[in-house]
Structures are given as structure tokens and as C-alpha cells.
Amino acid sequence: xxxxxxxxxxxxxxxxxxxxxxxxxxxxxxxxxxxxxxxxxxxxxxxxxxxxxxxxxxxxxxxxxxxxxxxxxxxxxxxxxxxxxxxxxxxxxxxxxxxxxxxxxxxxxxxxxxxxxxxxxxxxxxxxxxxxxxxxxxxxxxxxxxxxxxxxxxxxxxxxxxxxxxxxxxxxxxxxxxxxxxxxxxxxxxxxxxxxxxxxxxxxxxxxxxxxxxxxxxxxxxxxxxxxxxxxxxxxxxxxxxxxxxxxxxxxxxxxxxxxxxxxxxxxxxxxxxxxxxxxxxxxxxxxxxxxxxxxxxxxxxxxxxxxxxxxxxxxxxxxxxxxxxxxxxxxxxxxxxxxxxxxxxxxxxxxxxxxxxxxxxxxxxxxxxxxxxx
Numbered sequence: 001x002x003x004x005x006x007x008x009x010x011x012x013x014x015x016x017x018x019x020x021x022x023x024x025x026x027x028x029x030x031x032x033x034x035x036x037x038x039x040x041x042x043x044x045x046x047x048x049x050x051x052x053x054x055x056x057x058x059x060x061x062x063x064x065x066x067x068x069x070x071x072x073x074x075x076x077x078x079x080x081x082x083x084x085x086x087x088x089x090x091x092x093x094x095x096x097x098x099x100x101x102x103x104x105x106x107x108x109x110x111x112x113x114x115x116x117x118x119x120x121x122x123x124x125x126x127x128x129x130x131x132x133x134x135x136x137x138x139x140x141x142x143x144x145x146x147x148x149x150x151x152x153x154x155x156x157x158x159x160x161x162x163x164x165x166x167x168x169x170x171x172x173x174x175x176x177x178x179x180x181x182x183x184x185x186x187x188x189x190x191x192x193x194x195x196x197x198x199x200x201x202x203x204x205x206x207x208x209x210x211x212x213x214x215x216x217x218x219x220x221x222x223x224x225x226x227x228x229x230x231x232x233x234x235x236x237x238x239x240x241x242x243x244x245x246x247x248x249x250x251x252x253x254x255x256x257x258x259x260x261x262x263x264x265x266x267x268x269x270x271x272x273x274x275x276x277x278x279x280x281x282x283x284x285x286x287x288x289x290x291x292x293x294x295x296x297x298x299x300x301x302x303x304x305x306x307x308x309x310x311x312x313x314x315x316x317x318x319x320x321x322x323x324x325x326x327x328x329x330x331x332x333x334x335x336x337x338x339x340x341x342x343x344x345x346x347x348x349x350x351x352x353x354x355x356x357x358x359x360x361x362x363x364x365x366x367x368x369x370x371x372x373x374x375x
Contacts, residue, residue: 123184
């Protein structure tokens with residue numbers, strides 16, 4: 001197996017979180033336990049404070065990157081720009097024999113994208129700052145906060161929330177997040193919102209090192225990567241396969257589980273045609289496609305909802321029983337469970353919010369937000 005990467009030695013810097021029970025720590029492809037930097041209960045705050053439906057885990061990014069290295073994989077520095085007749089073409093003019101290519105190029109979908117016109121992607125954007133635990137405790141009371149929708153930043157317009165998590169050791173990440181917007185909320189706006197929120201919580205300017213690049217995290221990625229029919233011999237994986245959860249932006253643990261399923265499919269099929277067919281089914285099962293389509297409608301609901309209604313929507317969501325919450329946030333290949341969770345959300349909403357849900361489901365996400373709210 002050959003891995004083609006333009007920067008194979010680059011250290012991963014972004015922070016990854018997941019539901020603790022979704023991190024593969026057992027089984028044939030179990031990750032070492034040190035990939036989990038911190039794990040435990042957390043809270044979400046909308047109008048009120050709600051305990052999370054299950055423990056939340058924050059991964060040690062460096063340990064995760066090391067765990068995914070394998071000595072049997074040949075690493076080739078470069079970038080695949082095309083494929084034809086069993087050959088992959090690299091940006092430097094090189095060619096590699098490639099009867100099967102796994103396209104893991106993210107939202108760019110370099111090999112899997114078609115010429116079909118698609119709308120501008122909705123994006124999740126965020127700006128975070130790493131602070132000592134004693135500073136974070138003055139904001140969160142020492143609690144892991146999954147979402148805090150209170151508008152303590154004082155800015156009107158598109159709603160954002162605080163995400164506050166332990167990183168292991170004495171470090172915490174305090175991050176102002178725009179869950180989804182088309183286009184994504186600008187990072188400069190998020191930086192200012194984060195600063196004003198933390199000052200409102202009692203921090204001094206000197207406690208918030210937003211001018212230290214080593215202590216700041218910037219996030220921008222698409223949450224509604226379109227699905228395309230890939231060319232023969234190409235199987236998209238990860239974000240390129242639209243595995244990003246449209247309502248949360250999560251994809252890591254699901255991609256890890258699918259990678260094991262994919263490896264089994266490739267190892268047990270007797271010929272190339274069977275392997276190719278099994279690989280496609282392993283990545284995107286029929287049930288998985290149905291669930292993803294339903295969740296894309298959930299994203300449309302969020303994008304169409306008036307900004308002032310978003311915290312109330314999450315107040316209702318986090319008031320649901322734990323099983324219904326996890327049915328929507330997880331259960332990626334379980335149509336019945338996902339449908340049941342969505343119906344539970346609908347039943348729990350006010351008549352006004354139900355109207356927004358119906359409009360988003362029937363009419364789509366609505367207009368682009370560029371130029372609004374003074375941005």
C-alpha cells in the first residue's frame with residue numbers, strides 16, 4: 001500500500017473530540033489508550049444547563065498521528081491530481097500504478113468531484129485559545145462545556161457558542177464556534193467575540209493570549225460536502241465521502257471505524273472488481289446514505305432558522321432523553337434510530353420552531369448570508 005501526501009511529516013495541530021464510547025479502543029484495530037487526552041462528563045448550555053448524553057473524549061492529536069503510522073505503508077511525498085487506466089498522476093509529473101485509489105483529499109474531493117454545479121458549502125468556523133486550567137476554571141467552573149449559547153460576547157446577528165475542553169496536562173481550549181453558516185462566519189469576528197465573551201466572564205486581557213500564534217487555534221471546514229459519483233477505480237474516504245456529520249462537523253471516529261471495515265473488504269475479496277465494489281459499500285452503505293440525507297435536511301433547518309431562535313432550538317434538543325440525543329448525534333448507519341430521534345426532536349419543539357423545521361426540510365437552506373449582519 002502506498003500513501004501519497006504532500007506533507008507527510010507535518011504535525012497535526014487541530015483538536016479532535018468525540019463521544020467517548022465511539023473512540024475505537026478495543027477490537028482488532030484498537031487505538032492505544034494514550035490517544036485519549038481527557039475524558040469525562042460535560043454540559044451544554046442553551047437557556048438552561050443540561051448534562052451531556054454520555055462522556056466526551058478529547059484526543060491527543062500527536063499520539064493519534066503516531067498511532068496511525070504503519071511500517072508496512074510506503075509513503076510517497078506528492079499530491080495526486082488525476083487517475084486513469086490504473087495509473088495515478090502526481091503534481092510533479094510522476095506516475096504510480098494504482099488499480100484502486102482511496103480519495104482522502106477532504107472537501108476538495110480532488111479525484112471524486114464531478115463537474116456538477118453545487119451550492120457554496122456551509123462551513124463550521126471557530127477561533128480558540130489555549131489557557132491554563134486555573135484560567136479556564138474562571139470561565140467554566142472546571143466543567144467541560146460542549147456548547148454555551150449564551151450571547152455573552154454581546155454581538156447581535158449569527159449565533160455562536162463557547163466550546164471549552166481539557167486538552168490534557170494543565171491546558172484547556174476555550175473556543176468560540178459558529179456551528180454552520182454559508183459562508184462561514186469570518187475568523188476575525190469570532191476572535192473578537194471570544195475576547196469579549198471571556199472578558200465578560202471575568203478574565204483580564206492578559207489572560208487571553210490571542211496574539212500568541214502558538215496558543216491560538218483557527219478552524220474552517222465544510223459541513224455539507226456534496227456527494228458525487230466517483231470515477232471508476234476511486235473510492236472517496238472521510239470528508240471526501242461526505243462522512244462529516246452535517247449538524248456537528250464530526251467525522252473522525254466514524255472514519256476510523258469505516259477504515260477497519262474498508263480494510264476487511266479489501267483483504268477478503270478475491271478479485272479487483274469485487275474489491276472495488278466492496279470498498280464502496282464499506283465506506284457508504286445504503287443505510288448510511290439515507291441517514292446522511294436526513295441529516296443534510298437537519299442542516300438546512302439550522303441554516304434557515306432565524307438566528308434568535310437557534311439557542312431555543314438547542315434548549316429543546318438538550319432537553320430530550322439521552323437516547324434521542326445520541327440517536328441524532330450518532331447512529332450513522334441506523335435509519336430507524338435516526339428517524340426516531342428526528343421525530344422526537346420535532347415533537348419536542350414549539351409550534352414556531354416546528355414551522356422553521358418544516359420550512360427548512362421542504363425549501364432547503366435558503367439564501368446565502370454573505371453581506372449580512374455587517375460582515
